[in-house]
Amino acid sequence: ELLQLELSDYVNWYNNCRLHQSLGYLTPNEVVHNTHNLFV
Incomplete structure (x- = not known):
């Protein structure tokens, strides 16, 4: 359970x-959702 929480935090x-x-x-x-273009 603790390992799963730690892995989830790392992936995030x-x-x-x-x-x-x-x-x-x-x-x-940002790449997947193309949100970096919102700041240009």
Whole structure:
């Protein structure tokens, strides 16, 4: 149960907070939902 919670937190951070160089310093969530264009 604790492991599942920790993994869920990590996946959330990885997809929503961590900037990825290969994605143009966007998060995977921004790329998937194309939300980065809203700030241009």
